[in-house]
Amino acid sequence: MRQIAYTSVATDELGQDDLFRIVEKSVSNNMDRGVTGFLVYAGNQFFQLIEGEEVALRGLLRTLEKDTRHCDIQIVLDLPAMAARFPRWRMQRVGRTGDALAQVRAELAKDQSGQQVLRHLHGFIERTGSPELVGQ
Template sequence: MEQLVYVSTSRVMPDSATIEAILSASRRNNARDGLTGLLVTGGRRFLQVLEGPSEQLAAAYTRIRADERHFALVQLSRRPIVARSFADWSMGFEQGYATSLASVVEQLTERVADPDLKAQFRSFAEMHSQPA
């Protein structure tokens, strides 16, 4: 089992319908492929972690890279893991508009044991936080 973390930039500011379409497809595909993870958006930037079987993870990342709605994909890490950090989420999602993105991500990552993964998400949220 592996974990992959990447960041990307949307070509346009995503509206709620676009994000819902991304989430719907992600949740369907991830459930089918045994993947779990978390997607966080801040403006046009996306940070995502995916976890699961290596072959399915590679196929998902290939689909993501081919998606023309975004560019500048940067793989931040890819490594073997023993246990999932987001085992209960086919694709958790947060967009920090109701409160600050930083406070939402802090709550979402509270139980994440891996300090590096937690720091990646919290740093992203601090940089892209949008208070209400």
């Protein structure tokens, strides 16, 4: 089990409908592959945490690299994990404010590796403007 967090930048190819399509597709694909996590879209940038078996995550990253709706994927964390932190989130939308973000904060604050993810997420939130909610 691993946790990988990355940031990326949306391209002109990302339309408003794509956000919903991405999350809808992610929920069904991730369910099949045992991948969970969350996605934040803010100020034209993404922050995503994906967690699951390493082979599933590496496969997903290869798919993500080919997706022309975003570019400049920067892995900010790549950590071994004992268990999924968000086992019920096939891909959860998280806004810059709101319930999902409060849940993310509470869960990640519990230990050191989570706190690392949280530091990156807070940096991302500070850098980017107001978010658009993504997901379901």
